[in-house]
Every structure is written in C-alpha cells, then in structure tokens.
Amino acid sequence: MILPLSIFAVIISCSYGQNTSTSTIYNSTAWGDAFKGEIKIPISQQTSNGWRIRLLFYSPIPRIECWSGIVEEAEIGETTSEFTIINKPYNKVLQVGAILLVNFNANFPTGVYSLISPPVVIRFQGKIIFRSSGASPTPRSPETISTTDLLSLLNSLEAEFNSNSTNNTTNGNTTNTGNTENNGNVQNTDNIQPSATTTESQNNSATTNISTATTTTRPTIITQRPRNPVPIPAVTKYNYTEILHKSLLFYEAQRSGRLPPGNRIPWRGNSAMNDRGNNGEDLTGGYYDAGDHVKFGFPMAFSITLLAWGVVEYWDVYRTTGELDNAIDALKWGTDYLLKAHVSPNVLYGQVGDGVADHRYWGRPEEMPSGNRPAFKVDRRNPGTDLAAETAAAMAATSLAIRRKANGSETPYVRNLLTHAKQLFNFATTYRKLYHVSIPGAKKFYKSTSFKDELIWAALWIYRATGEDKYIRDAEGKYMNWGFFQLPHKLRFSWDDKKAGVQMLMVQVSRNLGYGAKRTVKNYCSAVRSRNSNYTEGGLLYLHEWSPLRYAANTAFICQMASQAGIDSEVNAAWARRQIHYMLGDSGRSYVVGFGTRSPQRPHHRASSCPPRPQQCNWSTKESLRPNHFVLNGALVGGPDYNDNFQDRRNNFKQSEVALDYNAGFQGAVAALQYQAVFPNLEILRNHEPWFLPGSTVRTTTTIRPRGSATAVSPQILMLILSVFASLFFTYSLG
Structure with missing residues (x-):
C-alpha cells in the first residue's frame, strides 16, 4: 500500500492538573505511517526551579513542538531522536x-510503515521515569540498531497487513520520478529520476526498497537530513541549472x-554615477x-525580497549548482543601494530618475544625459508606509541568506541590515500613507493599492530574521x-498585492496561525488551478x-512552496511545473x-538593443526589426496575449518588456523544480534561522502533512472554535 507521506511532524500539547496516580503512565497507538502517545507524569516534588523532560525515541524523528514548553534541544540521528523540553515562565512551578x-501525534519517516510505536525512554528532571520494552536508557549507535534491522521488522508487519490487499499495488517495478502527477502508474516524463533504490553516496541518507507480498517499490527514506545533502542524478525536461545561471x-x-x-x-559599464539625494547623499x-x-x-525592494526567499528556501540548489555566490551578490547589490537610500531613521529615498523624462530617451545607460537626476523621498511629513515596509522586508530577507552564507554568524553587515529594517518598520508603522501620494511620479508606473500587506509582510520577515516575538505578535x-x-x-501575487505571500510565510513561521494559513494557501492554489476561464488554450494562468x-x-x-509544505503536494507541484514549462518551451517557444x-x-530593453560603441543608439534602433545587438540572457519577457500569441518586437512593450520583478518569482519557482528533481522527498528545514534557534521563543513549526493524514489541533484553538459555535447556538435558540 503506497500512501502520500511527508517527512514527519510531531505536535506535543502540554498541560497539568491533579491526579492521584503515583507512577508515570505512557500509552501509545500506531496505525501505519503515524503514532500517538500520552505521557502522565505525577509531580512528587515541587518544581521550584522549573522542569525538564528528555524524550529519546528509537526512530529518526525530525522535530517536535510543545505549546506549553520550550524545545530547548534536539539531537536527530540515523536511528534515534532526542528532545529536551523545558517549562515556560507561567508553568515553571508545579x-x-x-x-x-x-x-502527542507523530509520523514515522517517509516510507516507513508500522503497527507498533517506536520504543521510548523518558527522563524527567534527569531521572528515567519510563522505559519501553526493549529500550535502552542511552542512545544506541547505528551499528546496534540499523535502519535495515528496523525495516525488516516493519516489512513483516506490513506484509501481514497487506496480505489480502491487491487494490493499491503497482505492476512490476516502479521508477521514483520525484514529481508524480498521478497516484497510479503514470510516470511524469518532465522529471525522470533514478530508481528509488539509491546509494548513500548519492544522497547522504540511508535508502532502501521495502518488499511486500505484492512487490511494491517504496519512496526514498530520509532517515537524517544532512547539513549539505548531495544531489542525486536527475534527467529533467529543461536545464534548470542553466536557467538559474542566466x-x-x-x-x-x-x-x-x-x-x-x-x-x-x-557590454555594460559604469552608469548614473551622479545619482545624488537632495542633500548630496550618495544614491549610486x-x-x-x-x-x-x-x-x-x-x-x-519587492524583487530583492522575493529573490531572497527563493535563495533561503532552496539553498541547497544554489549551493550545488555553483550559483550561490552569484545569488548572494545579486541580493547584496540591491541591499547596498537600499542602505544608502535609507539616509536616516525616518527618511527613505524611493525613486531616482523621472519616469516620463527617462522614457523620452532611448540609448545606453552609460550615455544618459549628464547632470544629477531627480531623487524622491518619503519622510515624516510625506510618509510612504508601503515603501518603507517593503524595504524593511528586503533587508530582513537578505540578512537570512547572508547569515547562512556566514555559517549562522551575525556579521556586521547582517546587523546593519537588521538595524535599518527595524527602523524602517517603525517608520512605516508610525507614519502611514501610500508612498505614491508622497512620490507622485511613481503613481503612473507603480501605484500602490494598500499598505496593509506590506506591514504584515515586513513584520514576518523581521521576525524570521531576528526571532523577536513582538514582530510575530504584530503580524498575527x-x-x-x-x-x-x-x-x-x-x-494575484505581485509587487502591489503580497497577500498570498503573507499567507505562505505565515504557514512557514507562525505557531498560532500557521494551521489556518495552511488552509488559506490550500484554497488559494486550488482556486488558481480551477479557474478555467482564466487560462489560455495553451494552459497558461492568465x-x-x-x-x-x-x-x-x-x-x-x-x-511550489505549498507543495514542499505538504499542501496538496502532488497536484501543486505538477501545476506549478506546467506553468514554468509553458514559459520554457511547452508553449512552442521559450519566453x-x-x-x-x-x-x-x-x-524591450534599451541597453541590450544598442550596438557596440561608438555606434549610435537612438529611437531608430528601437524601431528596427533587427534582433537586439546583445543577448539579455535570462530575462523573462511579459508574455503572450489570451490567445497564446506573442509578437517579438521592441515596440510591443506590453509583451516584450522585461523587469526586475518578472524574474524574481520565476527564478524561485525554477529553483523549486530543481530541488524536487535532485533532492526528492527531502524536506526543507529552517532550524538554522534565528526564529528557530535557541534563545528565541519559538524554535519549531508544524510540518504541514499531505491530504489524508492526521493533524493535531491545539486544545486552545479547539476550545475557541467550540465556544464560538456554542455562542451562536444559544443566540439562535433564544432568538
């Protein structure tokens, strides 16, 4: 029996009350891919200095969450997992x-099935208070209990469980394609993967095929996520590495x-070297x-935020394709400028150059008319909430990438980014106005409809980059x-409307609202998949x-990120792949x-259209039917009309224009496709990020599980829901 699985999630809910029991009670039940347990610990001595629980599972459990305790420590090995939970301030004294x-509810690792719960050793205040049958008080080495030994036991259990079942078997050997659009035997030819039986040298993880009575090939089992996983060989329909590079x-x-x-x-050189602020500030x-x-x-700023998101999420892709340094340079080139533009806590330059005047010139940026270009700013008298908040988000998101590149160190540059991000967020929160009201010249080109999304967006990014609770409380x-x-x-998810991005980011980092945000993201992706009237005949979401x-x-x-989070994983991954592949050539042409x-x-791009110097470049160059003199490698153009028609002409700027924000989400989606191709079944961990690390209040998040799997709901949320329904019921009855 093959079931959709995610790398495992554990949710632990802690509470305390009165009981006359004098010994620890542990009950557990398993049902194939998951198990649940209950631990009751009688308090025989007052916990004046707080309490500490140590759980040792004989199974590679990735992480746990505890609403009423703090997960202080986690040690995850190939065959065992240990977690330390300490009290919170309000329940310190029992x-x-x-x-x-x-x-708690828990899942076994992907591909592991069992009808018995894993052995566990429980310590409370340093003393062993419970030990499952066959469990040792100290962690066993992989040589003592190997993954193969564990699987041999599970094989026999599953063979017995499935001995009379033939409805969910495959015909012959199944190839693990990494991205499968159907639950049957149809292979996805977009991403052809090696067999599920891979070696440890290929992916740094123990893998195997589990043989059952019906000879079924199992998904790759990830028993431990390496710090720097090795990509497996993969044949993809398009060269994602080349696209990222370009x-x-x-x-x-x-x-x-x-x-x-x-x-x-x-063919590019120094340009706009005289860009200055109103008081001579350097805005080059x-x-x-x-x-x-x-x-x-x-x-x-939005483009930098989105670009950074893709780098942070799909770090291993950039690392293994050799593009990590180039990606960090791209982010830093943007934030270097944004730091210059933020000249004081409540002053931010939001535009350099006049859009109307600039569009009267067709030529090289290196040869723009001499003289200082106009610069436009927001300040306390003329604020720009959306602009300031988005700039804060870009700085915070970039700090995550640079911090990880520095092996988790808070470098001076990271500290500078976060200092400016916090100042800008405070500016955005205190003085509120749409930025294009204060910078009227931007209205014709990038008019903002609201600043509410940017305020939440920025708070979430600063929280993710710092772990400071006040930002997640503000965002929630x-x-x-x-x-x-x-x-x-x-x-639409774009530079103007970040609501979908806010919801996805809430899934990734919010302990309180992540579950509800998961449902919203599920509905969002379902909506874009099902709105047939908004698709071209060729299949492009329009x-x-x-x-x-x-x-x-x-x-x-x-x-794609929703898919990685376990939200309709197969259908979302397949849908996103079709959209990107439309742009890469499935439509009959590359865009x-x-x-x-x-x-x-x-x-429609001035610099690349111009011939080599000293030849002239002017409006006749724009109107020429000749191809651009230089190839603007990697640029995603605007795209076709509703009938899948595209006119490749410079003066057709609605379709042939290129822009920073066009490539930002596109590049992230391509990185996601590469991740799914070369790191199949490998979850994305965020335990290196500040909000997750020791010292922050929240260190773990719930891994969203696929459709059909059990998910725990916190008692607090359940009681809130029940109270609302009860109130409505009595109101209706009395009425």
Whole structure:
C-alpha cells in the first residue's frame, strides 16, 4: 500500500492538573505511517526551579513542538531522536500532587510503515521515569540498531497487513520520478529520476526498497537530513541549472552605478554615477527597473525580497549548482543601494530618475544625459508606509541568506541590515500613507493599492530574521484584524498585492496561525488551478493582460512552496511545473531570452538593443526589426496575449518588456523544480534561522502533512472554535 507521506511532524500539547496516580503512565497507538502517545507524569516534588523532560525515541524523528514548553534541544540521528523540553515562565512551578500531561501525534519517516510505536525512554528532571520494552536508557549507535534491522521488522508487519490487499499495488517495478502527477502508474516524463533504490553516496541518507507480498517499490527514506545533502542524478525536461545561471546574469545586466571588477556583462559599464539625494547623499548603485533607467524603490525592494526567499528556501540548489555566490551578490547589490537610500531613521529615498523624462530617451545607460537626476523621498511629513515596509522586508530577507552564507554568524553587515529594517518598520508603522501620494511620479508606473500587506509582510520577515516575538505578535494581530485569511484580490501575487505571500510565510513561521494559513494557501492554489476561464488554450494562468508571465510565475513559486509544505503536494507541484514549462518551451517557444527554442530576440530593453560603441543608439534602433545587438540572457519577457500569441518586437512593450520583478518569482519557482528533481522527498528545514534557534521563543513549526493524514489541533484553538459555535447556538435558540 503506497500512501502520500511527508517527512514527519510531531505536535506535543502540554498541560497539568491533579491526579492521584503515583507512577508515570505512557500509552501509545500506531496505525501505519503515524503514532500517538500520552505521557502522565505525577509531580512528587515541587518544581521550584522549573522542569525538564528528555524524550529519546528509537526512530529518526525530525522535530517536535510543545505549546506549553520550550524545545530547548534536539539531537536527530540515523536511528534515534532526542528532545529536551523545558517549562515556560507561567508553568515553571508545579506543586506536589499535580500531574504533567503530554499528548502527542507523530509520523514515522517517509516510507516507513508500522503497527507498533517506536520504543521510548523518558527522563524527567534527569531521572528515567519510563522505559519501553526493549529500550535502552542511552542512545544506541547505528551499528546496534540499523535502519535495515528496523525495516525488516516493519516489512513483516506490513506484509501481514497487506496480505489480502491487491487494490493499491503497482505492476512490476516502479521508477521514483520525484514529481508524480498521478497516484497510479503514470510516470511524469518532465522529471525522470533514478530508481528509488539509491546509494548513500548519492544522497547522504540511508535508502532502501521495502518488499511486500505484492512487490511494491517504496519512496526514498530520509532517515537524517544532512547539513549539505548531495544531489542525486536527475534527467529533467529543461536545464534548470542553466536557467538559474542566466537569470542571475539578467540581474547583473540591470546594475546601475560602478560595476565590480568581476563584471560578467561585457557590454555594460559604469552608469548614473551622479545619482545624488537632495542633500548630496550618495544614491549610486542599485538596479534599473526594466528596459528603462529609472530606479523605482518599491518594485526593486519587492524583487530583492522575493529573490531572497527563493535563495533561503532552496539553498541547497544554489549551493550545488555553483550559483550561490552569484545569488548572494545579486541580493547584496540591491541591499547596498537600499542602505544608502535609507539616509536616516525616518527618511527613505524611493525613486531616482523621472519616469516620463527617462522614457523620452532611448540609448545606453552609460550615455544618459549628464547632470544629477531627480531623487524622491518619503519622510515624516510625506510618509510612504508601503515603501518603507517593503524595504524593511528586503533587508530582513537578505540578512537570512547572508547569515547562512556566514555559517549562522551575525556579521556586521547582517546587523546593519537588521538595524535599518527595524527602523524602517517603525517608520512605516508610525507614519502611514501610500508612498505614491508622497512620490507622485511613481503613481503612473507603480501605484500602490494598500499598505496593509506590506506591514504584515515586513513584520514576518523581521521576525524570521531576528526571532523577536513582538514582530510575530504584530503580524498575527494585523493578519486577523485585517482579514488576511481571505483570498487575494483577483488571485494575484505581485509587487502591489503580497497577500498570498503573507499567507505562505505565515504557514512557514507562525505557531498560532500557521494551521489556518495552511488552509488559506490550500484554497488559494486550488482556486488558481480551477479557474478555467482564466487560462489560455495553451494552459497558461492568465491573471492580467500586461505581462501575464510574471503573475503565473509568482503564483507557481507560492504553490511550489505549498507543495514542499505538504499542501496538496502532488497536484501543486505538477501545476506549478506546467506553468514554468509553458514559459520554457511547452508553449512552442521559450519566453526566456537566450534560452531554449524560439526565445525572444527583441526584448524591450534599451541597453541590450544598442550596438557596440561608438555606434549610435537612438529611437531608430528601437524601431528596427533587427534582433537586439546583445543577448539579455535570462530575462523573462511579459508574455503572450489570451490567445497564446506573442509578437517579438521592441515596440510591443506590453509583451516584450522585461523587469526586475518578472524574474524574481520565476527564478524561485525554477529553483523549486530543481530541488524536487535532485533532492526528492527531502524536506526543507529552517532550524538554522534565528526564529528557530535557541534563545528565541519559538524554535519549531508544524510540518504541514499531505491530504489524508492526521493533524493535531491545539486544545486552545479547539476550545475557541467550540465556544464560538456554542455562542451562536444559544443566540439562535433564544432568538
């Protein structure tokens, strides 16, 4: 029997009360891929200095959560897992006669099935108070109890369990494709994987096939997630590594200011070296927005945030493709500029260059008309809540990537980013106004509809980067008060509407609202999959006639992360893959410059359209039908019309324009496809991040499990739901 599984989640709920029992009681029940248990610990001596529980499971359990305790320590080995839970301030002291009650639900690792719970040793205040039959008080080494030994026992149990069942078997040997769209025997030819029987040298984890009475191939078993996992060989329909490489080259082609010695775009040079603020502040650097030369701070910051999200989530992809340094450089090039633009706690420059004047010029950025370009700012008198909050989010998200690159160290640069992020968040929260009201020139190009999403978005990112509780409390409060559990307007996730991103980020980091946000994200991805009227005949999600590929790519990125979180994993992964593959060539052409078949030759982009110097570049260059003189590698163009038609012409800017935000979500979605191809069944861990590390209040999150699996709901939430229904019932009865 093959069932959809995730790498395992454990939720422990702790409470205490009175009981006359004098000995510890442990009850457990298993039902195949999961088990539950209950521990009752009588208190025989007052816990004046707090209490500590140590759980040793003889199974590779990834992590646990405890609502009424703090998970202080976790040691996860190949065959055992140990967790230490300590008290919280409010339940530090337990009186003699009280009882500490611990209830938990747990899953076995992916691919492991059992009708018996794993042995456990329980210590309370340093003393062993319970030991399962066959359990040792000290951890056993892998040589004593190996994964193979454990599986041999489970094989016999499962063979007996399935001896009379033939409905869910496969015909012959099944190939583990990594991404499977159906629960039957249909292989997905987009990603052809090796057999599930892989060696330890391929993925740094013990793997095996479990033979049953019906000869079924099991998914790869991940018994321990290595710090730096090794990718397995994979044959994919498109070369995702090449796309990541070229997408990062696109960002380098958009650079403004003095280029570094290692500049990889030979037809680009130093530009806009006179960019200054109103008081002479240095505003050189950053990125040009699109095919023009304006530096719009709002979409630039969003692009950096989204780009950083993909790097942080799919770190192992960037590491193993050799693009990690380039990705970090891309993020840092953006935040270096944003740090310059934030000249004081309540002053932030949000735009350099006048959009209307800039669009009257077609030429190289290196040859823009001399003189200082106008710079526009927000401050206390003319605030920009959305701009300041998005800039804070970009700094916080980037700090996570740079911190991890430094092996978890809080470098001076990371501290600087977080200092500015907190100042900007305080500025955004204190002085509220839409930024385009204070910078009117931005309204024509990037008008913002609300700042509420940016305030929650920024708070979540700062919390994730610092672990400071006040930010998650702020985000959760606003999330509920402002109704962010509803679907986004017109289902778009973009520089203007971050609601879908807020919901996905809430799933990843919120202890209190993560479960409800999971349901919202599930509904969101279900909605975009089912709205047939919003699809082209070729299968592209079509949410806007202007640059539809950016919306489809951003949505694919969200639903890829949902898939990784166990939210309709197979269907979301398959849907997102189809959207990205449409852009890479399944539509009959590639929409990525320099990649694939029939890729765009004439993107609406000034710098790449210009011939080599000293030849002239002007409006006649734009109107020419010749391909751009230089290939703008990696740039995702706007995309086709509703009938899948695309005109590859520079003056067709609605379809051929390129922009920073087009590539940000697209690159994240491509990284997700690569992750699923070369790291199948390997969960994404965030236990290296500040909000997860020792010293922060919340160190773990619930892993969202696939459809059909049991998920625990905290008693507090359950009581809240029951009280609401009771109130409605009595109100109706009395009425």
